Amino acid sequence: MDELNRKSVEGFKQANKKPIVVVMDNIRSMHNVGSVFRTADAFLIEAICLCGYTPQPPHRDINKTALGATETVDWLYFENTTAAIDELKKQGYKIYAIEQTEGSISLESITAVDSKTALVFGNEVEGVSDEVIKLADAYIEIPQLGMKHSLNISVAAGIVLWQFVWGK
Secondary structure (H helix, E strand, O other), rough: OHOOOOOOHHHHHHHOOOOOOOEOOOOOOOOHHHHHHHHHHOOOOOEEEEOOOHHHEEEEEEEEOOOHHHHHOEEEEEEEEEHHHHHHHHOOEEEEEOOOOOOEEEEOOOOOOOOOOEEEEOOOOOOOOHHHOOOOOOEEOOOOOOOOOOOHHHHHHHHHHHHHHHHH
């Protein structure tokens, strides 16, 4: 483990984070929540906002995929996603809804960011709610070539976070 240069929980807490917050808009699956925690840890993301009926740690089904990331990544709970967005806007975050919608920006046009950014990921079936889309500053779409044109939230979060952290 030492050779991998992994941070301890304390080292993670003290590390300079990417100014990115993930907002989870009514996510159903505890496995998806845990997976996003793990991805947020991998990219040193500032925090996660769990909104609405999105499950919250501690829970064994979240821990199963998070593998300890619920102990490293800061998280907050909001009764509804609009409250989280309002708070993030007050703090100066630019809000991006990850959704296929009219006027969406293709993900590959995004370069790595160093400014306060909030990425909203929606429900597994319904996507980002219309109410939240109206509050977003912009919309980002992941280009897809297959028939489905949708991805599991945990996969989408990994792709989008990579682009926002490392994109050129």
